[in-house]
Amino acid sequence: MKVLIVYAHHEPRSFNAALLERSLAVLASEGHETKVSDLYAMGFNPVATGADFHERRFPERLQYDREQKHAVAHEAFSPDIAREIEKLVWCDMLILQFPLWWFSVPAILKGWLDRVLVSGVAYGNGRRYDTGGLKGRRAMVVTSTAAYATMCEPGGLVGELDVVLWPLQNGTLAYTGFEVLPPVVAYSVNFVDDATREGYVAGYEERLRRLATTRPLDFHALADFGPDWRLKPEVAPRAVGQMRSGVTL
Amino acid sequence: MKVLIVYAHHEPRSFNAALLERSLAVLASEGHETKVSDLYAMGFNPVATGADFHERRFPERLQYDREQKHAVAHEAFSPDIAREIEKLVWCDMLILQFPLWWFSVPAILKGWLDRVLVSGVAYGNGRRYDTGGLKGRRAMVVTSTAAYATMCEPGGLVGELDVVLWPLQNGTLAYTGFEVLPPVVAYSVNFVDDATREGYVAGYEERLRRLATTRPLDFHALADFGPDWRLKPEVAPRAVGQMRSGVTL
Numbered sequence: 001m002k003v004l005i006v007y008a009h010h011e012p013r014s015f016n017a018a019l020l021e022r023s024l025a026v027l028a029s030e031g032h033e034t035k036v037s038d039l040y041a042m043g044f045n046p047v048a049t050g051a052d053f054h055e056r057r058f059p060e061r062l063q064y065d066r067e068q069k070h071a072v073a074h075e076a077f078s079p080d081i082a083r084e085i086e087k088l089v090w091c092d093m094l095i096l097q098f099p100l101w102w103f104s105v106p107a108i109l110k111g112w113l114d115r116v117l118v119s120g121v122a123y124g125n126g127r128r129y130d131t132g133g134l135k136g137r138r139a140m141v142v143t144s145t146a147a148y149a150t151m152c153e154p155g156g157l158v159g160e161l162d163v164v165l166w167p168l169q170n171g172t173l174a175y176t177g178f179e180v181l182p183p184v185v186a187y188s189v190n191f192v193d194d195a196t197r198e199g200y201v202a203g204y205e206e207r208l209r210r211l212a213t214t215r216p217l218d219f220h221a222l223a224d225f226g227p228d229w230r231l232k233p234e235v236a237p238r239a240v241g242q243m244r245s246g247v248t249l
Numbered sequence: 250m251k252v253l254i255v256y257a258h259h260e261p262r263s264f265n266a267a268l269l270e271r272s273l274a275v276l277a278s279e280g281h282e283t284k285v286s287d288l289y290a291m292g293f294n295p296v297a298t299g300a301d302f303h304e305r306r307f308p309e310r311l312q313y314d315r316e317q318k319h320a321v322a323h324e325a326f327s328p329d330i331a332r333e334i335e336k337l338v339w340c341d342m343l344i345l346q347f348p349l350w351w352f353s354v355p356a357i358l359k360g361w362l363d364r365v366l367v368s369g370v371a372y373g374n375g376r377r378y379d380t381g382g383l384k385g386r387r388a389m390v391v392t393s394t395a396a397y398a399t400m401c402e403p404g405g406l407v408g409e410l411d412v413v414l415w416p417l418q419n420g421t422l423a424y425t426g427f428e429v430l431p432p433v434v435a436y437s438v439n440f441v442d443d444a445t446r447e448g449y450v451a452g453y454e455e456r457l458r459r460l461a462t463t464r465p466l467d468f469h470a471l472a473d474f475g476p477d478w479r480l481k482p483e484v485a486p487r488a489v490g491q492m493r494s495g496v497t498l
Contacts, residue, residue, distance in 0.1 A: 107360030159490020171352030241408020
């Protein structure tokens with residue numbers, strides 16, 4: 001497989017950096033090709049602006065997603081975005097590796113999603129979920145957190161992991177067509193002993209060896225929804241975001 | 250009330266910009282004091298690095314949250330962060346206004362959360378949720394999205410709104426002690442007619458007039474959780490993240 005790792009950590013002497021290094025060794029030994037976008041090392045700019053396009057369809061008022069679509073057709077992306085789109089389209093497998101900050105990705109990685117998953121490539125013209133622009137590819141979240149595992153269980157302090165990761169795993173990765181593999185999480189990474197940390201590394205290695213065969217998470221296909229964009233009455237909700245919670249906002 | 254609006258939109262001629270302008274007029278007419286952090290206009294840097302501290306406790310290896318804690322005690326934050334913390338502590342009411350990108354905040358706003366909600370002020374030493382560092386304050390999400398309202402209902406294509414916003418409303422705002430008011434959402438804002446858009450503005454104005462009296466969303470208090478950080482057996486789960494979904498990752 002061709003594996004793209006988008007990596008967002010600020011410290012080369014971190015657990016995450018060690019994990020990245022080991023993952024590259026394992027992927028090589030399994031015969032996979034790899035590319036890494038090390039966002040901090042690249043000084044990646046995460047802020048979406050009009051400067052992201054060297055030609056504009058609507059120069060008077062920035063409509064970011066419409067300019068993305070135009071830029072796809074006219075090769076009008078700034079070089080940093082064009083390079084990342086090239087890697088994205090190249091890969092069969094996308095790994096997002098990052099520390100969980102505020103139960104989401106660090107800003108530098110959010111900016112990669114905002115600027116690189118462009119309309120006209122990743123989605124557009126109704127293509128999303130199993131018809132998304134990046135279908136045929138797999139993706140996986142690899143993250144570390146100060147939270148304990150029990151905090152991310154049903155009834156846990158910060159909520160179920162699949163709720164916490166819903167905007168990323170469903171709203172972003174599944175939305176653009178990826179098959180999303182179960183996430184790899186190193187819990188309370190600053191507070192555990194070396195043996196536990198080694199266990200996290202070993203667990204990740206094992207997951208890397210089964211990239212092609214691991215069963216993806218179950219998100220709904222586009223055909224499961226009716227013209228009102230709600231699940232058809234005959235379809236039982238399977239993913240957490242589509243279940244009725246009983247909570248009224 | 251003292252109202253801080255953190256605003257993240259790239260285009261001054263947008264619906265969001267018009268909404269911001271109207272909100273400032275309404276807040277003034279209601280006798281509230283306001284400050285705005287217009288992140289794009291400020292050229293706010295969203296990327297957390299070691300340069301965020303002009304003195305380091307651990308210069309050899311960046312541990313971001315531990316340096317935040319140290320910087321609080323030693324006034325060691327870079328000026329851009331120090332200014333934002335000052336506004337944050339000043340306010341009684343925090344409004345985050347942004348377009349929903351990938352079902353989350355734009356990178357520039359994520360970076361504001363990453364860099365400004367610092368350990369030692371917003372949380373730390375076990376202070377979180379109803380004991381969070383910012384308790385006594387209220388917060389509200391104001392957002393626009395291309396998604397239709399029915400897509401964000403239970404069974405909807407992108408999932409329930411309270412699941413989509415869980416990492417932000419529970420994991421960030423409630424976590425740091427805010428009472429979180431129900432979100433204000435302008436759905437499918439690019440596709441609706443002017444009357445509908447005017448309705449969104451009017452609805453927001455009405456919400457702004459009831460800032461002090463609106464009933465906040467119901468998140469669990471810290472005392473609802475046992476020593477394993479799971480809800481005590483006698484506490485019924487009320488918020489979506491703490492409910493058993495039946496989904497296995």
